[in-house]
Amino acid sequence: xxxxxxxxxxxxxxxxxxxxxxxxxxxxxxxxxxxxxxxxxxxxxxxxxxxxxxxxxxxxxxxxxxxxxxxxxxxxxxxxxxxxxxxxxxxxxxxxxxxxxxxxxxxxxxxxxxxxxxxxxxxxxxxxxxxxxxxxxxxxxxxxxxxxxxxxxxxxxxxxxxxxxxxxxxxxxxxxxxxxxxxxxxxxxxxxxxxxxxxxxxxxxxxxxxxxxxxxxxxxxxxxxxxxxxxxxxxxxxxxxxxxxxxxxxxxxxxxxxxxxxxxxxxxxxxxxxxxxxxxxxxxxxxxxxxxxxxxxxxxxxxxxxxxxxxxxxxxxxxxxxxxxxxxxxxxxxxxxxxxxxxxxxxxxxxxxxxxxxxxxxxxxxxxxxxxxxx
Amino acid sequence: xxxxxxxxxxxxxxxxxxxxxxxxxxxxxxxxxxxxxxxxxxxxxxxxxxxxxxxxxxxxxxxxxxxxxxxxxxxxxxxxxxxxxxxxxxxxxxxxxxxxxxxxxxxxxxxxxxxxxxxxxxxxxxxxxxxxxxxxxxxxxxxxxxxxxxxxxxxxxxxxxxxxxxxxxxxxxxxxxxxxxxxxxxxxxxxxxxxxxxxxxxxxxxxxxxxxxxxxxxxxxxxxxxxxxxxxxxxxxxxxxxxxxxxxxxxxxxxxxxxxxxxxxxxxxxxxxxxxxxxxxxxxxxxxxxxxxxxxxxxxxxxxxxxxxxxxxxxxxxxxxxxxxxxxxxxxxxxxxxxxxxxxxxxxxxxxxxxxxxxxxxxxxxxxxxxxxxxxxxxxxxxxxxxxxxxxxxxxxxxxxxxxxxxxxxxxxxxxxxxxxxxxxxxxxxxxxxxxxxxxxxxxxxxxxxxxxxxxxxxxxxxxxxxxxxxxxxxxxxxxxxxxxxxxxxxxxxxxxxxxxxxxxxxxxxxxxxxxxxx
Numbered sequence: 001x002x003x004x005x006x007x008x009x010x011x012x013x014x015x016x017x018x019x020x021x022x023x024x025x026x027x028x029x030x031x032x033x034x035x036x037x038x039x040x041x042x043x044x045x046x047x048x049x050x051x052x053x054x055x056x057x058x059x060x061x062x063x064x065x066x067x068x069x070x071x072x073x074x075x076x077x078x079x080x081x082x083x084x085x086x087x088x089x090x091x092x093x094x095x096x097x098x099x100x101x102x103x104x105x106x107x108x109x110x111x112x113x114x115x116x117x118x119x120x121x122x123x124x125x126x127x128x129x130x131x132x133x134x135x136x137x138x139x140x141x142x143x144x145x146x147x148x149x150x151x152x153x154x155x156x157x158x159x160x161x162x163x164x165x166x167x168x169x170x171x172x173x174x175x176x177x178x179x180x181x182x183x184x185x186x187x188x189x190x191x192x193x194x195x196x197x198x199x200x201x202x203x204x205x206x207x208x209x210x211x212x213x214x215x216x217x218x219x220x221x222x223x224x225x226x227x228x229x230x231x232x233x234x235x236x237x238x239x240x241x242x243x244x245x246x247x248x249x250x251x252x253x254x255x256x257x258x259x260x261x262x263x264x265x266x267x268x269x270x271x272x273x274x275x276x277x278x279x280x281x282x283x284x285x286x287x288x289x290x291x292x293x294x295x296x297x298x299x300x301x302x303x304x305x306x307x308x309x310x311x312x313x314x315x316x317x318x319x320x321x322x323x324x325x326x327x328x329x330x331x332x333x334x335x336x337x338x339x340x341x342x343x344x345x346x347x348x349x350x351x352x353x354x355x356x357x358x359x360x361x362x363x364x365x366x367x368x369x370x371x372x373x374x375x
Numbered sequence: 376x377x378x379x380x381x382x383x384x385x386x387x388x389x390x391x392x393x394x395x396x397x398x399x400x401x402x403x404x405x406x407x408x409x410x411x412x413x414x415x416x417x418x419x420x421x422x423x424x425x426x427x428x429x430x431x432x433x434x435x436x437x438x439x440x441x442x443x444x445x446x447x448x449x450x451x452x453x454x455x456x457x458x459x460x461x462x463x464x465x466x467x468x469x470x471x472x473x474x475x476x477x478x479x480x481x482x483x484x485x486x487x488x489x490x491x492x493x494x495x496x497x498x499x500x501x502x503x504x505x506x507x508x509x510x511x512x513x514x515x516x517x518x519x520x521x522x523x524x525x526x527x528x529x530x531x532x533x534x535x536x537x538x539x540x541x542x543x544x545x546x547x548x549x550x551x552x553x554x555x556x557x558x559x560x561x562x563x564x565x566x567x568x569x570x571x572x573x574x575x576x577x578x579x580x581x582x583x584x585x586x587x588x589x590x591x592x593x594x595x596x597x598x599x600x601x602x603x604x605x606x607x608x609x610x611x612x613x614x615x616x617x618x619x620x621x622x623x624x625x626x627x628x629x630x631x632x633x634x635x636x637x638x639x640x641x642x643x644x645x646x647x648x649x650x651x652x653x654x655x656x657x658x659x660x661x662x663x664x665x666x667x668x669x670x671x672x673x674x675x676x677x678x679x680x681x682x683x684x685x686x687x688x689x690x691x692x693x694x695x696x697x698x699x700x701x702x703x704x705x706x707x708x709x710x711x712x713x714x715x716x717x718x719x720x721x722x723x724x725x726x727x728x729x730x731x732x733x734x735x736x737x738x739x740x741x742x743x744x745x746x747x748x749x750x751x752x753x754x755x756x757x758x759x760x761x762x763x764x765x766x767x768x769x770x771x772x773x774x775x776x777x778x779x780x781x782x783x784x785x786x787x788x789x790x791x792x793x794x795x796x797x798x799x800x801x802x803x804x805x806x807x808x809x810x811x812x813x814x815x816x817x818x819x820x821x822x823x824x825x826x827x828x829x830x831x832x833x834x835x836x837x838x839x840x841x842x843x844x845x846x847x848x849x850x851x852x853x854x855x856x857x858x859x860x861x862x863x864x865x866x867x868x869x870x871x872x873x874x875x876x877x878x879x880x881x882x883x884x885x886x887x888x889x890x891x892x893x894x
């Protein structure tokens with residue numbers, strides 16, 4: 001309790017910086033889920049320097065796209081198209097067109113002429129079509145060969161793109177089948193690993209839904225805590241949670257990371273998680289109010305925090321271990337989610353220990369309730 | 376006490392057996408979401424206003440016929456611009472007001488009418504509007520299902536979003552190679568009509584209407600030529616009514632015309648065939664056009680009487696012919712479809728996510744295991760056993776509910792791993808406290824569990840409340856996350872409280888007097 005003003009001060013400063021940055025600085029970097037737009041994740045057969053990529057896109061008239069490199073090695077990128085500011089209300093069609101422009105700009109001449117002459121792109125083809133293609137010449141080898149080729153393409157080494165027919169040979173594809181493939185297929189220069197287009201209408205709705213979900217969850221928890229504890233505890237818990245959300249969003253704004261649907265899910269989880277911590281402490285306070293009647297309220301809060309401290313630290317530790325694992329090994333799709341969780345676990349633990357009880361003392365000072373908050 | 380223990384052990388073994396039975400082998404029992412298996416997720420909006428407009432148009436034609444039959448003259452019938460499902464009959468003979476009223480009351484029951492002087496306004500009843508909108512969505516789902524079937528994909532989940540009044544459709548197609556083609560096939564309205572041509576081609580509307588004094592005659596309308604075929608830039612004056620339409624089709628196939636250009640051959644129903652025969656007989660040497668989605672794709676002179684079979688020419692690209700036949704065979708959409716959201720995940724990204732997800736789960740498990748055993752010694756093993764059982768139950772429940780495992784779902788599992796030990800930690804910390812206060816092992820365990828239970832319940836219920844709202848408001852992958860979290864946390868209350876307690880009881884019951892506890 002000694003540190004309550006310092007703790008509140010620090011939190012206030014972080015939240016203030018975050019809010020200022022959101023309102024006047026870089027703002028919030030909302031992903032396609034909320035802002036609408038097209039996101040294309042492309043992997044190239046060989047190194048494609050980012051400058052060349054930017055140039056190609058610029059020539060095609062989509063130079064304003066945001067480019068993000070996936071892993072190192074300049075072979076895989078996430079490209080997000082941006083509509084001009086004045087065209088925000090455009091239909092989904094225009095977003096799709098922008099995506100098509102990006103893809104077309106990066107296709108090589110050879111790939112296009114190969115497609116036009118009727119060859120199939122082995123880096124794009126799906127299983128059924130590949131199977132049919134092989135079955136035309138070697139019906140009995142079609143299934144095994146098709147599976148082998150697709151497994152190779154999806155393997156951890158190749159990550160979606162076959163670089164040369166030699167790789168197929170090394171993977172043990174039948175020589176005859178391979179010859180047929182060389183005749184009827186080619187290895188395209190790139191493969192689209194992911195493509196997401198969200199219309200502005202849906203983006204707006206998703207924003208509303210995310211906000212609604214958060215608000216209703218907070219209300220639901222307030223009611224539950226109000227019933228199980230006292231209303232004052234509910235309010236203190238909700239303020240603690242609002243703090244966690246604001247700090248997280250503030251840090252997102254400062255680090256310029258993208259806010260998308262998984263991030264909202266992560267924020268909701270933090271809410272649940274931080275509340276978990278807070279409740280454990282409040283639960284102790286509730287118990288101690290019966291047993292430690294001699295202590296004044298602040299002393300009782302300190303005692304409760306200390307009694308639950310080892311549990312708080314251990315649980316935070318195990319959760320922290322798992323989200324760090326997710327952050328390091330989970331891959332780029334889940335990276336933002338894991339990052340949010342890391343911030344959340346840290347702020348959630350901190351706020352439960354330093355803030356939730358401080359808020360109770362403030363409540364006591366302001367409203368002076370007769371019951372429920374000790375001496 | 377002993378007997379009680381036995382029953383508990385049997386219960387736990389039954390739960391393990393059931394979970395394993397439900398989830399094994401996981402590769403086939405647990406379904407992957409599209410983000411893990413690769414595929415296309417589409418959200419479509421049915422523009423149900425179209426269906427209301429079509430219905431209104433038909434009713435206007437019906438009213439025209441009725442007025443003609445009853446021999447009441449009028450100046451015009453116009454569709455309201457600012458309110459959907461409303462049209463006005465103008466300038467009829469005011470002395471026949473009674474007659475008009477009766478006619479509207481008798482034959483247009485689904486329309487509220489208000490007659491003033493020589494004008495009457497008809498507005499579609501709210502219940503009828505709801506009905507037609509609902510029908511439009513249902514028919515669209517049916518048509519889309521047919522088209523997906525024609526594409527050779529079966530058992531595709533096609534859901535209506537937003538309950539019985541929802542106008543959105545979610546289509547999830549696994550493993551699609553050419554998303555653009557599929558999207559076009561699904562979206563094509565495929566409303567095919569044959570109508571008589573009265574004027575054209577002309578570059579603009581004014582030229583077309585010279586003959587008619589600059590005004591489109593009531594029974595005609597102007598339609599553009601399809602820019603994708605060689606009629607682009609031209610306008611035609613055509614009948615408003617179609618002779619035969621896509622509804623009369625019995626079959627459509629890809630074929631070619633006498634110059635070997637791609638074409639679509641069709642067969643009509645016998646009834647429509649008779650109609651078409653009479654129509655072509657009456658209109659020999661007149662131009663007839665084929666209209667697809669309100670664009671003219673082909674104009675030809677009626678050289679001969681046609682009954683129930685024929686071909687449609689005017690295509691240059693065989694792929695367009697293929698896609699059109701698919702759409703025609705599957706039937707026309709009752710309304711325009713708009714795409715609201717589209718997500719395509721390649722199979723390699725999905726495979727990558729599965730690999731990384733599994734790696735993360737295993738590493739997280741190992742880390743937790745090491746930590747718990749290091750910190751709680753033997754009791755740590757107890758906690759980890761409960762944790763593994765938790766994951767088993769989670770897998771079984773996922774398989775049972777046929778919930779799709781998504782990438783956020785995997786994240787939910789990993790998070791559950793981190794949070795599920797919390798219940799154990801709460802209990803163990805309590806037991807340690809009780810031991811420090813000098814209680815015996817047995818009573819420390821007993822009061823540790825009972826005192827911690829209240830805390831665990833409150834803490835977990837609040838997390839579940841958050842997850843439920845996430846499920847309620849979330850979409851697709853987020854729901855997967857919420858589900859795994861809800862199941863995982865619920866299961867953790869069973870495993871960490873019941874199973875973990877049982878393990879203590881069993882291990883202690885073997886020795887009569889146990890003085891120490893490794894915790």
